[in-house]
Amino acid sequence: xxxxxxxxxxxxxxxxxxxxxxxxxxxxxxxxxxxxxxxxxxxxxxxxxxxxxxxxxxxxxxxxxxxxxxxxxxxxxxxxxxxxxxxxxxxxxxxxxxxxxxxxxxxxxxxxxxxxxxxxxxxxxxxxxxxxxxxxxxxxxxxxxxxxxx
Amino acid sequence: xxxxxxxxxxxxxxxxxxxxxxxxxxxxxxxxxxxxxxxxxxxxxxxxxxxxxxxxxxxxxxxxxxxxxxxxxxxxxxxxxxxxxxxxxxxxxxxxxxxxxxxxxxxxxxxxxxxxxxxxxxxxxxxxxxxxxxxxxxxxxxxxxxxxxxxxxxxxxxxxxxxxxxxxxxxxxxxxxxxxxxxxxxxxxxxxxxxxxxxxxxxxxxxxxxxxxxxxxxxxxxxxxxxxxxxxxxxxxxxxxxxxxxxxxxxxxxxxxxxxxxxxxxxxxxxxxxxxxxxxxxxxxxxxxxxxxxxxxxxxxxxxxxxxxxxxxxxxxxxxxxxxxxxxxxxxxxxxxxxxxxxxxxxxxxxxxxxxxxxxxxxxxxxxxxxxxxxxxxxxxxxxxx
Numbered sequence: 001x002x003x004x005x006x007x008x009x010x011x012x013x014x015x016x017x018x019x020x021x022x023x024x025x026x027x028x029x030x031x032x033x034x035x036x037x038x039x040x041x042x043x044x045x046x047x048x049x050x051x052x053x054x055x056x057x058x059x060x061x062x063x064x065x066x067x068x069x070x071x072x073x074x075x076x077x078x079x080x081x082x083x084x085x086x087x088x089x090x091x092x093x094x095x096x097x098x099x100x101x102x103x104x105x106x107x108x109x110x111x112x113x114x115x116x117x118x119x120x121x122x123x124x125x126x127x128x129x130x131x132x133x134x135x136x137x138x139x140x141x142x143x144x145x146x147x148x149x150x
Numbered sequence: 151x152x153x154x155x156x157x158x159x160x161x162x163x164x165x166x167x168x169x170x171x172x173x174x175x176x177x178x179x180x181x182x183x184x185x186x187x188x189x190x191x192x193x194x195x196x197x198x199x200x201x202x203x204x205x206x207x208x209x210x211x212x213x214x215x216x217x218x219x220x221x222x223x224x225x226x227x228x229x230x231x232x233x234x235x236x237x238x239x240x241x242x243x244x245x246x247x248x249x250x251x252x253x254x255x256x257x258x259x260x261x262x263x264x265x266x267x268x269x270x271x272x273x274x275x276x277x278x279x280x281x282x283x284x285x286x287x288x289x290x291x292x293x294x295x296x297x298x299x300x301x302x303x304x305x306x307x308x309x310x311x312x313x314x315x316x317x318x319x320x321x322x323x324x325x326x327x328x329x330x331x332x333x334x335x336x337x338x339x340x341x342x343x344x345x346x347x348x349x350x351x352x353x354x355x356x357x358x359x360x361x362x363x364x365x366x367x368x369x370x371x372x373x374x375x376x377x378x379x380x381x382x383x384x385x386x387x388x389x390x391x392x393x394x395x396x397x398x399x400x401x402x403x404x405x406x407x408x409x410x411x412x413x414x415x416x417x418x419x420x421x422x423x424x425x426x427x428x429x430x431x432x433x434x435x436x437x438x439x440x441x442x443x444x445x446x447x448x449x450x451x452x453x454x455x456x457x458x459x460x461x462x463x464x465x466x467x468x469x470x471x472x473x474x475x476x477x478x479x480x481x482x483x484x485x486x487x488x489x490x491x492x493x494x495x496x497x498x499x500x501x502x503x504x505x506x507x508x509x510x511x512x513x514x515x516x517x518x519x520x521x522x523x524x525x526x527x528x529x530x531x532x533x534x535x536x
Contacts, residue, residue, distance in 0.1 A: 022458070030458065036528050049530075056480065056495045057452075060530040076530035078492075080454040084528060 025115045026085045033088035035095065037074040039064055045142065048134025052127055057083040061091070061131035065139055070094050070102055075131070082121030086110050090128030103136060105129060152465045152510045156350075156503035157299050157327060157443060162393070163352035169396035170354065173389035181386050182377065191388045198395035202359055205402040206344070207335030214360045214378045215391050219326040219347035220250035222360040223293075225371050225382065226322040226343040227254045230291045231263060233367040234320075238288035239263045244276045244305075245486035246298050251324055252482075255293075264288070272488045273437040274303035281313060289319050296325040296339070297332075300483040300499055302443025303434035304328065311340025320366060326350055326358075330401025331440045333409060342366045348390065352504065353397030357390035412502050413441035419500065419511045420444055426519040433487055433497070442502040445484070447493045450532055451525040456498050459521030465514050468499045492531060 022030065039062035046065065051058045057079030064072040073095050077087040090110050094102045107125040111117055117125065153161075173194060181192035196210070203210040216222050231241060243255050245267045255265045266284040268276050276294055285292075292314045297304045307323050314321040322343035325336050330351030336344045343366060347358040362368055362381075374383025401408075424430055429449035448456065453469040460467055469481075480494035489497070500514070 027462065030455070031462065033528055056491050058530050076528060078450065078529045078531035079452050081458045083452075084455060084525075 021118060022081060022085070023115050023117075026081070026117055029085035029088040029114065030081045033077075033084055035074050035088065035091040036076065038062060038076060039072060039074050043072065046135040046137075046139030048131040048136075048138060050127060050130045050134055052079070052083075052123070055080065055083075055123075057124065057127055059083070059087055059127045059131045061087075061128070061135050063094075063132075063135045063139060065099065069096060069098050071096075075128070077127070079127070080121070080124065082117055082124035083127055085114060086117065086121075086125040087128045087131075089113050090125075090132060094132055099136060099139070102132060105132065152514060154500045154502060154506065154510070154514060155466045155468045156506075157302075157499065157501035158468055159349045159355065160352045160503055161505070162354055163397045163400055165400060166353050166393040166397040170389040170393035173392050177388070181388060182375070191386075194388055194392050195386050198391045201395040201399055203337075205398045206329075206337045206346075206361060208337035208361050209364065211379075212337070212361055212364055214362060214382050215386060215394075216358055216360060216378070216382045217356055217384075217387065219248075219324070219345055219350070219358045221382075222345035222347070222358045223248070223250035223322075223324055224254050225360055225368070226345055226362075227251060227291065227293050228258065228371045229368040229381070230320055230322065230343070230366070231258050232371075233369045234290040238286075238290045240266070240286060240288040240290065242266045242268065242281065242284050242289060242292045242294075244268045244270060244294050246270055246274065246276075246300075246483040247293070247295055248299055248324060248326070251293055251295065268294070270486050271437075274298060274301050274434040274483070274487045275437050276305050276310070278306065278309060278313065281310060285313075285317050285319060289317070291320045291322060293322040293324070296323045296328040296336075296344075297440045297443075298434070298483055299327045300481060301434040301445040301487070302327070302439040302501075304332070304438040304440060307339050307341060315340065327443075328440055330398060330405055331409060331442060333402075333406035337361055337363075343368075348394035348397060351397050351401040353394040354390045357387055357394045359394070408504060409441040412506070415502055415506060415508065415511055416441060416444055418508070419502075419515065420446075422511070422515040423518060426515055427522050431489070431493060433484060433489065442506075444500045445497060446500065447484070447489060447497040448522050448525075449493065449496060450529045451496050451522045453495060453497045455525050456496075456518070456521055459525065460498075460514070460517055463517040463521070465517055467514075468501075469497065 044062040046063045048061045059077045061075045063070050073091045075087050107129050110125040177190050179187040179191040181195050199213045200210045203213050259265050268280050311321050320342045323341045324345045326347045329346035342363045344361040349355040370381050431447040433445040484494040
């Protein structure tokens with residue numbers, strides 16, 4: 001029974017151990033992830049594939065760039081709830097952003113947008129950020145390789 | 151809520167609760183006290199000891215009470231290793247032990263013991279040839295679990311006990327996952343030490359027992375008073391011990407019939423899952439298993455995500471063992487059985503219990519099929535579609 005006179009009673013915040021609690025925003029992105037899918041070779045201007053060797057999670061991310069902005073973004077993730085929710089939120093944050101803005105999205109931005117995730121799952125948020133960076137790198141490589149500027 | 155994680159813990163049996171209540175309300179004396187009020191508590195502890203001994207086929211004096219399965223394992227493994235330090239410093243265990251044994255062995259290694267971790271077959275059974283080959287003049291203890299908490303695979307402990315005995319080596323088995331589930335007398339397995347716990351067989355948490363065959367060398371791992379023949383200091387948890395004995399009496403008496411019921415339910419569950427979901431691997435399916443446990447791997451879906459998906463549907467199952475939940479590392483048990491890291495990562499453990507009915511199984515299969523299909527749709531790793 002939570003006791004209001006004791007500020008620590010009933011709170012599991014900061015508890016050590018394996019207990020994992022996800023807030024409603026995280027659960028929503030886990031159950032209804034945004035931008036799930038793939039872009040075809042015709043549609044995609046950049047592609048990134050990253051894996052987390054620590055936990056085995058993996059993410060594939062595609063972007064379509066129009067006039068310097070991320071016009072479309074799609075992802076597929078294999079991993080824990082933290083990996084799925086942070087991947088989803090990352091794509092929601094990046095959609096419509098300029099390449100420069102997208103480059104500047106950090107793992108902390110993703111966690112903040114989700115309203116926080118369990119400490120053990122914070123490393124998951126790097127997965128999406130790294131996949132987006134890889135896709136942007138790929139887009140830049142293709143742009144430089146291409147004779148015609150887009 | 152549908153609770154299918156009975157290998158993690160079980161609800162308290164109403165008879166155990168009823169047996170405990172007088173010792174929480176009126177008879178709260180210290181069993182070691184020199185007056186009649188203490189003697190009543192002492193009598194309850196000794197009656198409980200006799201009942202547990204009766205349930206496993208031992209003498210009452212061969213039962214030690216302690217606070218958890220982990221503590222029983224520590225006392226057995228460390229207690230024998232320390233008692234026989236002058237005889238040898240080699241221990242043999244398996245690659246699939248519970249952390250309670252595994253990490254105790256690791257700690258003993260750091261203190262100068264040598265430990266062999268025996269491999270298991272793809273079905274999760276300890277390799278007996280490797281066991282024979284591992285034993286030497288320095289070996290003082292073999293410790294191999296009776297059944298895996300993750301897969302439910304039952305180890306050939308009678309054969310292991312015979313092998314150890316022929317060589318004059320002591321044998322301990324962690325029977326936490328078989329006590330009250332298999333209709334066997336634990337003291338008749340041939341092991342010198344057997345650990346089992348209250349809360350896995352519908353008793354309370356915070357109590358366990360270690361069977362120690364008469365004459366087995368053992369030293370305490372905790373210093374203190376002379377309770378439990380000087381082997382486990384600390385005031386006895388009287389109510390929990392009484393509840394444990396009541397629950398154990400019920401569980402062992404019903405083990406054969408309940409085991410048949412659960413095995414039929416579990417087998418039907420697995421058949422339904424295989425029919426509803428492609429790309430499923432059931433670990434240890436061809437080996438003898440405790441009747442309530444199923445370890446399933448789903449290609450292209452992550453175990454933690456499956457567990458959360460089912461949790462949100464009101465169904466409690468586990469990834470591997472509860473102790474490793476939240477760890478990044480995939481199950482050492484499944485890896486030892488030859489599963490790939492991705493397969494191990496896609497694993498869940500479903501463990502049925504006395505309240506589980508067919509309707510629970512059917513609802514779980516439906517939720518599982520839906521969750522796995524959803525996760526595979528999101529997944530970047532190729533699973534099976536359908």
